Amino acid sequence: MERQKLVVIGAGMASGRALEHLLEASPGAYDITLFNAEPRGTYNRILLSPVLSGEKTFDEIVTHDETWYATSGIACRFGEKVLGIDRDRKTVTGEKGEVSYDKLLIATGSTPVIIPLPGHDLNGVIAYRDLEDTETMAELAKKPGARVVVIGGGLLGLEAAAGMAAHGADVTVVHLMGHLMERQLDEAAGYLLRKALTDRGIKVLCSANSKEILGQDGHVRALLLDDGTELPCDLLVMAVGIRPGTALAKEAGLAVGRGIHVDDQMITSDPDILAVGECVEHDGAIFGLVAPLYDQAKVVAKTLLGDDAAYVQREVSTKLKVTGCDLFSAGDFADGEGREDIVFRDPARGVYKRLVIEGDRLIGAVMYGDTGDSGWFFNLIQSGEDIGEMRDTLIFGPAYQGGAAVDPMAAVAALPPEAEICGCNGICKGQIVDAIAGGATDLGAVRVVTKASGSCGTCTGLVEQVLAVTLGDAYQAPAAQPVCGCTDLTHEDVRRLIKAQELKSQPAVWQELGWKTPNGCHVCRPAVNYYLLADWPLDYADDPQSRFVNERNHANIQKDGTFSVMPRMWGGITTPDELRAIADAADKYQVPTVKVTGGQRIDLLGVKKEDLPAIWYDLNRAGMVSGHAYSKGLRTVKTCVGTDHCRFGTQDSTGLGIKLEKTLWGSWTPHKVKLAVSGCPRNCAEATCKDVGIVCVDSGYEVGVAGAAGMDVKETEFLAKAEREEEAIALTVAFIQLYRENAKYLDRPYKWVAKVGLDWVKAQVVDDLDTRAALVERFEISQSVYRKDPWAEHAKPDTAVRFQPMADLTLEAAE
Numbered sequence: 001m002e003r004q005k006l007v008v009i010g011a012g013m014a015s016g017r018a019l020e021h022l023l024e025a026s027p028g029a030y031d032i033t034l035f036n037a038e039p040r041g042t043y044n045r046i047l048l049s050p051v052l053s054g055e056k057t058f059d060e061i062v063t064h065d066e067t068w069y070a071t072s073g074i075a076c077r078f079g080e081k082v083l084g085i086d087r088d089r090k091t092v093t094g095e096k097g098e099v100s101y102d103k104l105l106i107a108t109g110s111t112p113v114i115i116p117l118p119g120h121d122l123n124g125v126i127a128y129r130d131l132e133d134t135e136t137m138a139e140l141a142k143k144p145g146a147r148v149v150v151i152g153g154g155l156l157g158l159e160a161a162a163g164m165a166a167h168g169a170d171v172t173v174v175h176l177m178g179h180l181m182e183r184q185l186d187e188a189a190g191y192l193l194r195k196a197l198t199d200r201g202i203k204v205l206c207s208a209n210s211k212e213i214l215g216q217d218g219h220v221r222a223l224l225l226d227d228g229t230e231l232p233c234d235l236l237v238m239a240v241g242i243r244p245g246t247a248l249a250k251e252a253g254l255a256v257g258r259g260i261h262v263d264d265q266m267i268t269s270d271p272d273i274l275a276v277g278e279c280v281e282h283d284g285a286i287f288g289l290v291a292p293l294y295d296q297a298k299v300v301a302k303t304l305l306g307d308d309a310a311y312v313q314r315e316v317s318t319k320l321k322v323t324g325c326d327l328f329s330a331g332d333f334a335d336g337e338g339r340e341d342i343v344f345r346d347p348a349r350g351v352y353k354r355l356v357i358e359g360d361r362l363i364g365a366v367m368y369g370d371t372g373d374s375g376w377f378f379n380l381i382q383s384g385e386d387i388g389e390m391r392d393t394l395i396f397g398p399a400y401q402g403g404a405a406v407d408p409m410a411a412v413a414a415l416p417p418e419a420e421i422c423g424c425n426g427i428c429k430g431q432i433v434d435a436i437a438g439g440a441t442d443l444g445a446v447r448v449v450t451k452a453s454g455s456c457g458t459c460t461g462l463v464e465q466v467l468a469v470t471l472g473d474a475y476q477a478p479a480a481q482p483v484c485g486c487t488d489l490t491h492e493d494v495r496r497l498i499k500a501q502e503l504k505s506q507p508a509v510w511q512e513l514g515w516k517t518p519n520g521c522h523v524c525r526p527a528v529n530y531y532l533l534a535d536w537p538l539d540y541a542d543d544p545q546s547r548f549v550n551e552r553n554h555a556n557i558q559k560d561g562t563f564s565v566m567p568r569m570w571g572g573i574t575t576p577d578e579l580r581a582i583a584d585a586a587d588k589y590q591v592p593t594v595k596v597t598g599g600q601r602i603d604l605l606g607v608k609k610e611d612l613p614a615i616w617y618d619l620n621r622a623g624m625v626s627g628h629a630y631s632k633g634l635r636t637v638k639t640c641v642g643t644d645h646c647r648f649g650t651q652d653s654t655g656l657g658i659k660l661e662k663t664l665w666g667s668w669t670p671h672k673v674k675l676a677v678s679g680c681p682r683n684c685a686e687a688t689c690k691d692v693g694i695v696c697v698d699s700g701y702e703v704g705v706a707g708a709a710g711m712d713v714k715e716t717e718f719l720a721k722a723e724r725e726e727e728a729i730a731l732t733v734a735f736i737q738l739y740r741e742n743a744k745y746l747d748r749p750y751k752w753v754a755k756v757g758l759d760w761v762k763a764q765v766v767d768d769l770d771t772r773a774a775l776v777e778r779f780e781i782s783q784s785v786y787r788k789d790p791w792a793e794h795a796k797p798d799t800a801v802r803f804q805p806m807a808d809l810t811l812e813a814a815e
């Protein structure tokens with residue numbers, strides 16, 4: 001009987017494997033003709049990256065060459081593209097002629113996505129898909145001084161970048177999202193990866209949007225970003241994704257969605273046409289990694305032989321093939337209700353592991369730095385095995401299973417004296433025990449004597465455990481509270497370490513300071529966000545998602561869910577025009593209550609959330625800016641009328657109040673800050689119960705700090721006397737900057753001063769003129785970034801501002 005004719009389009013990884021299975025099971029079942037657009041047989045496309053970096057040669061990655069196909073009796077038409085399929089006549093037309101088929105297997109893989117940016121068709125703009133692309137990249141990367149831009153911080157883009165950097169090229173990766181490989185990695189692992197790539201000289205720009213590819217004489221010259229940055233380059237690699245190769249199938253009238261539709265047997269909408277690999281869509285899914293394609297290859301071979309088989313989708317895992325960047329990701333690791341995380345970090349070794357558990361099942365895993373147990377975790381995800389019994393030790397991998405639960409205190413007690421406790425300073429248990437015997441009976445004292453836990457601080461818990469097992473009942477656990485359950489570190493520790501270790505992003509803090517959760521929580525995120533923006537105003541971008549509801553909405557939420565809107569009134573001064581605009585806004589938006597606050601401003605209470613952008617817009621157009629009545633920042637500078645109008649006034653208290661408010665507004669502080677300036681000791685502005693209160697006297701200005709008139713009532717303490725107005729302003733600014741740089745988040749100035757002592761504050765702000773000047777300078781630098789009016793930024797009536805649900809109602813006094 002004449003043999004059936006099988007035509008295969010595409011000699012890629014999927015069809016190569018399918019043909020292997022077919023020939024193994026029944027070598028004589030078909031007369032096979034194989035077309036391949038590439039002028040060669042099958043190679044392991046995955047290993048193009050090691051070829052690019054020079055770790056492998058092309059010959060080493062070939063899996064099915066011409067000889068293999070010839071000995072298997074397959075007629076090969078390499079370098080010949082198929083141009084069309086005629087389903088009625090059951091023929092395919094290649095560039096060199098037609099072939100008829102009984103069965104047709106489409107395995108055309110994917111085509112890389114090229115973003116149609118202006119300039120995308122210039123010479124030197126390439127994708128990363130085949131040997132030709134790899135050779136182009138390798139050739140250019142070897143030229144001295146070669147500059148390369150890679151658009152796309154996913155698997156492919158990073159492998160391209162690392163491969164070219166290995167040849168000495170100057171490589172910049174431009175990534176649209178906030179962290180690298182965002183589909184496979186969480187922020188923390190993305191941070192470690194970025195760090196590893198930066199360490200090997202690759203520049204990484206995240207949250208960067210490409211605008212145009214600039215050329216010269218038809219060749220790429222630079223990439224222009226939408227913020228105006230120009231990145232010069234000789235080669236631009238676009239690695240932004242792939243699209244299933246469906247053109248032939250579509251033209252032939254097969255059912256095609258995102259990919260070629262196939263059923264569980266890998267049969268398309270035409271019973272004589274099958275499809276396999278990246279070109280298919282199965283049950284709504286398309287594929288970009290080889291593991292599922294290999295499963296499909298098995299099924300398609302069986303179907304071609306008339307045997308029963310069904311393709312079932314399975315979880316896939318991802319690894320990055322960049323030497324030195326050990327990374328693994330599998331399953332689902334998005335946050336979600338009912339999901340819990342187990343996180344392990346070892347900052348010194350750059351290790352991060354996160355397991356996501358739902359019920360008693362492991363559903364996702366992300367690992368960086370130590371992926372040795374990834375296979376075991378992957379199995380648990382795939383099998384859905386009950387992990388309830390080993391939950392406590394799961395993160396430590398298979399070696400720890402089956403034993404009794406580990407008692408951490410017993411483990412510390414059992415450590416030998418030479419066991420290292422503090423990695424940064426090389427301090428072992430014996431030295432700490434000796435220090436304790438010598439009288440160091442608390443953490444602080446052990447730190448002073450041995451330096452243990454004095455650097456990165458991640459061994460603090462361990463040092464405390466050594467104290468506890470050595471002193472027994474005599475040990476008093478430190479009173480200092482950790483920031484929250486995500487860390488054992490105190491606020492003070494976190495602040496110190498952010499500065500000492502130059503941590504400039506949230507993921508850097510989570511990783512380097514050993515956070516126990518992937519991204520912090522509603523307690524620590526606002527604090528860390530504040531610390532980062534206070535310490536690194538020019539490097540760190542504020543994260544609105546790490547702010548309380550009032551700050552996110554730029555308005556105070558009231559108890560009925562409406563908002564209060566309050567324009568700034570510099571030093572308590574307003575004009576008839578401003579008052580008219582406020583009155584008009586009150587009418588227009590049907591504001592039920594208009595109130596003069598205790599801080600000399602007008603509060604429009606009861607504004608509907610959806611009216612916020614519009615009312616801001618109206619008020620902003622009349623020249624008013626947000627009063628920041630919601631912010632952890634400067635609220636008001638209350639003033640009296642001073643020399644302008646009062647017969648007792650000794651100085652221009654209103655003028656000074658306005659100057660102070662114009663200097664300080666918009667800056668973020670650990671808590672709200674209120675000021676007042678009174679024109680004489682009669683103190684009509686009540687300056688002696690403010691965070692900073694200035695009382696003008698005949699001979700100058702008396703500056704007091706650390707007062708309070710909220711739940712605690714406290715008189716200010718005398719900071720200094722200034723003879724001139726500029727000096728009073730400098731003292732105020734320096735005090736506030738000192739507070740910004742040192743206080744615990746949510747401590748008002750009076751609480752902070754009580755902790756650090758007024759003498760210390762005076763030493764920095766009053767006695768040491770250089771320190772005062774430096775504080776003022778740092779405040780100004782910070783203001784150059786943060787003195788922004790949120791109303792001007794968001795007040796467009798036609799732009800819907802995204803508001804958060806009103807879950808955490810953080811009510812605060814509106815002044």
Ligand SMILES: Cc1cc2nc3c(=O)[nH]c(=O)nc-3n(C[C@H](O)[C@H](O)[C@H](O)COP(=O)(O)OP(=O)(O)OC[C@H]3O[C@@H](n4cnc5c(N)ncnc54)[C@H](O)[C@@H]3O)c2cc1C
Pocket residue numbers: 009010011012013014015035036037038045046047048049080081082083107108109110128129130156159245248276277278279287288289290291293319321
């Ligand atoms: C650089 C790189 C690194 C990768 N790394 C990994 C990894 O680490 N892990 C992983 O799982 N996956 C990785 N992948 C993805 C993996 O290579 C693909 O999933 C796999 O190759 C897809 O197999 P396929 O047979 O469907 O398509 P392909 O291997 O792309 O083969 C399709 C073939 O069809 C040919 N063809 C297309 N149209 C026609 C036509 N009209 N006529 C004739 N021939 C045609 C093409 O020329 C091509 O040779 C990587 C891919 C690249 C490019």
Ligand code: SF4
Pocket residue numbers: 640641642643646647648649650653678679680681682683684685
């Ligand atoms: S504080 Fe003194 S200057 Fe100011 S209004 Fe009162 S009395 Fe007048």
Ligand code: SF4
Pocket residue numbers: 811812813814
């Ligand atoms: S917080 Fe208390 S004192 Fe302040 S405005 Fe609200 S109710 Fe009044």
